[in-house]
Amino acid sequence: MEKPYVIGIAGSSGSGKTFFLNSFLNHFAKQSVTLISQDDYYIPANTKTQEENRLYNFDVPTSIDRKAFYHDINALFEGKSILKEEYTFNNPNIKPKMLKIEPAPILVVEGLFIFHYEEVNNLLDYRIFIDANEQIALKRRLKRDLEERGYDHDDVMYKWINHVMPSFNTYLAPYKEACNLVIHNNTDNPQIIDNYTRDIVNELKVKLEGL
Incomplete structure (x- = not known):
């Protein structure tokens, strides 16, 4: 199998990345594209160090099993399929699915730390x-975490101020100007x-x- 064409997609929390990504993938034939997500490589929370408020910091590069x-990704380059359990963000109400990631000519790699x-x-x-x-992103983050993940409002705000924004500014924002395309997604249409x-x-x- 020839090396796939690899598209990296990253965005701040609340940027609408997931919605954008789903729309993006829907414009390709299923057999033409495959997706591998950094989020499915989170190291289990019970192995992390908790802060004084008993919260884990998931917004640091060491929260991901980087080697795996x-x-x-390299296995997909070699034409191999990947079996991976979906990460459910510690939500006990969600039964994780077993994901099968198939190789394809176009590989989309997404996640906060991919750059x-x-x-x-x-x-x-x-x-x-x-x-x-930032205010639009925070509003989206609050809606998602309160409604979909059952988090407490104060915990969400603590993480936004102490985890999310410092991580964005340190590990993602510096790569913005080097990207081929920057999308300002301030609409929910x-x-x-x-x-x-x-x-x-x-x-x-x-x-x-043309390649």
Whole structure:
């Protein structure tokens, strides 16, 4: 199997990255693209050090099994399939699915630290940075964590101030200017995002035909 064309997609928490990513992938034929997500490589929380308020910090590079993440990306390069248990963010109400990641001509790698991990960044052919106004991002984060993950409001705010924003500023923001495409996603209109991703995908398809 030839080396896949590798697209790296990273964004701040609350940037709308997941919605953008799903829309982006829907514009490709299923057999043409595959996704590997850094989020499925979190080290179990019970192995982490808790802070005084009994919260774990998931927003640091050491929270990820970096070696396994890199190993599986390379396995996809070699045409191998990956079996991986879905990470459910410690939500006891969600039964994790077993994910089967198949190799494909286009590989999308996504996650907060994919540009910071030098060995992963060096594999990327095209880099997309999803950004959003901080207040909009925080509003989205609160909605997700309170409604979908059952977190406490004070815990969400503590993490935003002490974990999320310091991590973004240290491990993601410095790579923004080096990305091929920066998207400012301050809208929650699905049609606008869908139109935008369609245009990006069409441009990439033209680029790939020329390779």
